[in-house]
């Protein structure tokens with residue numbers, strides 16, 4: 001069975017998953033792109049379920065603008081060539097503060113086997129965690145973003161040795177990437193992504 005077929009089977013399992021009674025469906029995932037680059041987001045927002053794809057609203061517009069800046073590739077092409085995953089695949093609902101609630105430890109644990117399987121199947125050369133929660137999951141880094149944005153790391157993720165370049169969350173609610181030092185660190189991260197061989201490979205194959 002090809003990797004693409006195995007990803008399709010995994011997506012069927014995802015579509016049928018009801019492990020968390022605390023989230024708001026439906027499950028959101030991208031297409032089964034066999035890619036050397038794995039994006040790990042936090043969780044879908046309130047609009048993605050209806051649209052049926054990850055990063056489909058305002059945060060996505062910013063993320064794809066960053067990718068266009070880094071790679072010269074359109075959103076459509078990035079979606080065709082890069083695999084999109086997330087720490088949780090269902091919208092967790094609103095937080096009391098009014099923003100989107102972050103997935104809780106139980107939801108993260110329930111969803112982890114999907115991410116683990118995707119990593120095992122894709123064996124990515126580059127993992128790009130987007131936002132603090134995804135960074136924490138991939139690098140086990142807790143705390144300020146400045147020490148991890150604009151640098152390239154190597155780590156073992158779900159048993160697989162890979163490079164990691166982190167991005168801040170592109171949410172409109174975050175100002176981190178718009179002011180110093182976040183603004184400059186984001187540019188460094190985008191330069192590192194642009195120069196990474198996995199990106200070259202993703203868009204030439």
Ligand code: SF4
Nearest residue numbers: 017019020090110111
């Ligand atoms: S968040 Fe993940 S584990 Fe929980 S119901 Fe959705 S797909 Fe299943």
